[in-house]
Amino acid sequence: MNTALRITAFTAGLAAVFGLALGVGHATGTGPAEPRPATGHAAHSGPDTGHDSGHDGGHDSGSGAAAAEHLPGGLQVSERGYTLSVDNPFVTAGSPTDLRFRILGTDGRPVTAYQQEHEKELHLIVAPRDLSTFQHLHPTLAADGTWSATAAVPAAGEYRVFADFTPAGADEGLTLGADLHAAGDLRPAPLPDTGRTVTVDGYTVTLGGDLTPDRSSHLTLTISKDSTPITDLQPYLGAYGHLVALRAGDLAYLHVHPDTTTPGPGIGFTTTAPSGGSYRLFLDFQHQGTVHTAAFTVTTGDQQH
Structure with missing residues (x-):
């Protein structure tokens, strides 16, 4: 599967292989209303539009050459x-x-x-x-x-x-x-082979989109339960979904916000990967007052399976 992530904050020299689904913080839903725009610095001044937003360390502000001057997020103490x-x-x-x-x-x-x-x-x-x-x-x-x-x-x-x-x-x-x-007793394990569909807490989440490194494309994660599409997702932290990507090998961090403004069943993200490699993608979404996390393993570029 050829899948990629938009991480324009990476420098051109970072070509290393870019590599969780445990409990996450739970939040009380505010109902299937439009998620309100996030507040804060300029990259968060409007509604989530699908761009990797905000922090130059772990988010892509989309500022081209200026963003490229920073390392990926989370690599430095x-x-x-x-x-x-x-x-x-x-x-x-x-x-x-x-x-x-x-x-x-x-x-x-x-x-x-x-x-x-x-x-x-x-x-x-x-x-x-x-x-x-x-x-x-x-x-x-x-x-x-x-x-x-x-x-x-x-x-x-x-x-x-x-x-x-x-x-x-x-x-x-x-x-x-x-x-x-x-x-404790250390027993390391390889990255799990998840494919395009995973099940979490009774929900089925399907990853759509075939992407290549260095090319902007679209990922859609579609959520259903008992074969019925979920159309009443609740905003979680101001958006209908949050996607965190971690790169295998160095755990470089990226937090992507969606361009979706409807409560399901699909949550869309605009993404681009800087190079081929292995990644873990973690989607947080909220339904009926509970936050769930769907985890995918994807491979891009020359290292795709």
Whole structure:
């Protein structure tokens, strides 16, 4: 299958192979109404239009040469003077883990004020290096700048924690990443072969679109249940769907917002991949007050199956 992702923030020299479906943060639905436009910096100033939006670290602002100056999101623990500091990166697998971390500012002190992006001040993604699981969490912020969240760490191994945020007063956001080490019996597994259709929580999600690297095209993820198309999706974090892509090998991060303005059954994303490689795609969608995550493995370019 020839599938691709639009990641114009990658530099031309990044040709490495671009490589979760566990619990995600749950949210209460607001009904099948039009999702309201996201607020924040300029790349989020209008409704989701299908462009990979926002943070120059993990999102594509679509600014051409300027965007190409930045590395993909999540590869660095420190960027533009901000640092992701995890209190304890060593945890034990098999039980819930209380994650505590801070975003240190350019003065070395914890940041305590943030702009709201897609209804939250910070989005936290947790994924293992083998990309077998995925969590989209929304931690709470204490007055001293400490963020906290409970994450599932089901198996031993190396995990990556992504903090996606925009500091108050900043023109644009960024995505920082840090390692999390889970002790236990390590049994790494290859990427699962999902094909174009997956089932999650009784929902069937089908991935449509044949794309090639360096060529803008369209992905559509269509949702049904018991062979009936779902037409009453609920907005989740201001949109009818959120697509996160992680590249196998280095876990470079991309968050894509849809161009869909109707509540199903299809959710469309405009995408382009910079090169061939293996990816994991994670679609978050909300129906009847519950958030679900559908996970796909896709391969692009010369490495397609």
